[in-house]
Amino acid sequence: MNLLRVISSVNPKGGGPIEGVKQFQAPLKALGVTVEIACCDAPDAPWLASCGLPTVHALGPARMGYAYTPRLLPWLRANAPRFDAVIVEGLWQYHGLAVRQALAGTQVPYFVFTHGMLDPWFKHTYPLKHLKKWLYWPWGEYRVLRDARAVIFTCEEERLLARQSFWLYRANEAVTSFGTSSPPGNGDELAQRFLASQPQLQGKRIVLFLSRIQEKKGCDLLLDAFAQVAKRDASLHLLMAGPDQTGWAATLQAQAQRLGIADRVSWPGMLQGDDKWGAFYAAEVFCLPSHQENFGIVVAEALACGKPVLISNKVNIWREIESDAAGFVDTDTVDGTVRNLQRWLALDASGYAAMSGRARQCFAERFHIQRGAERLVGIVGESLK
Structure with missing residues (x-):
């Protein structure tokens, strides 16, 4: 099977969509699937050389936030017949519309991964942006989803939430599992090397946040909550790791200063x-009090490391985490985040070890990327019969 995955950008700072493409690469190859990537990046984009993907067609540079590039549509029309199917990664940018236009009237089916971009949280949090999307929806994204052979969600929660964003909605829905590959096995070595590069973390009980520094991730909630529990143990340290694409980190650092915890929070970028992986293995626990999270590959990575x-x-996989007792779940509020931290701190050594074991088991049974790859091949394969 030959697949073309079309994405606006392969820049790793883009978060979930490109990380998902990367994680699927190896297991799809093992299943005999050949994958090529088409993106709207400029051919000289600095992240292309290190993106870790074998065949990338960079058809930019893209214009404006819509990621429009005039090279994409003719390239798709010329090259789509080489593939059994095309997968659109994400919504609200030009690449989805271009795929629909290029494949109209052809025998090549396309599929859409929404990557949580139909979550109603965006509608409630950014009503003006949602109104702007409504102006585009009827002739744009609605038709991209309507005409797709299948719209693929990464969990059942995401599928149900997607129906709440727009009343004009029609899609052939499918659900696949998602996740990540097994982490490196030399966890102790990676942890020691990481701690050697971050001497302020040595001897600390690390609470790890690893994601983009942005509003929906609940970074401000975590700072407030950590300030409330920090006095319980002088060795507690919060590691806020992730790219800052909006300049919010300075505001958060000022918040930490006001809370009196600035010296107990690190910002490695x-x-x-x-x-x-060294940060995951060095941490004692992983925390993501997000207001909206389609899946959370970083959650699966933490579980894989036994955290x-x-x-x-x-976080849309919260039911699975709660069912497997692989962590603690609460509301996306300061109080909810405090309760999660307190429940962790209340664990004794044997209780923590047992939860760590359940975390690894949860990853192996639910979120290893091999399962998602097999399901994706099944979804596409069924459509080709």
Whole structure:
């Protein structure tokens, strides 16, 4: 099977969509699937060389926030017949509309991964942006979804929430599992190397946040909550790792200063490769009090490293985490985040070890990327019969 995955950008700072493409690459190859990537990046974009994907067609540069590039549509029309199917990664940018236009009247089906971009949280939080999307929806994204062979969601919660954003909605829905690959096995070595590069963390009980520094991730909630529990143990330290795309980190750092915890919070920026895995292994617990999270690959990565996860019930895999007792779940509020931290701190050594084991088991049974790849091939394969 030959697949073309079309995405607005392969920049790793884009978060979930490109990370999902990367995670699927190896298991799809093992299943005999050949994958190429088309994106709207400029051919000289600095992140292309290190994106870790074998065949990337950079058809930009893109214009404005819509990621429009005039090269994409003719390229798709010329090259789509080489593929059994095309997968659109994400919504609200030009690449989805271009795929629909290019494949209209052809025998090549396309599929859409929404990556949580139909979550009603956006409607309630940004009503003016939602109104702007409504102006585009009837002739744009609605038709992209309507004409797709299937619209693929990464969990049942995401599928149900997607129906609440726009009353004009029609799609052939499918659900696949999602997740990540197994982490490196030399966890102790990676943790020690990471701690050597971050001496302020040595001897600390690390609470790890690893995601984009942005409003929907609940970073401000975590700072407030951490300030309330920090006095319980002088060795507690909060590690806020992730790219700051909006300049919000300075505001958050000022918040930490006002709360009196500035010296107990570290901001290493975006962590990748061994540094990322070293942070996971060095941490005692992972915390993501997000207001909206389609899946949360970082949650699966934490579980894979045996780390209990403290998440909000707006992370769409919260039911699975709660069912497997692989962490603690509460509301996306300061009080909810405090309760999660307190429940973790109340664990004794044997209780923590048991939860750590359940975290690894939860990952292996639910969120290993191999399961998602097999399901994705099944969804596409069924449509080709």
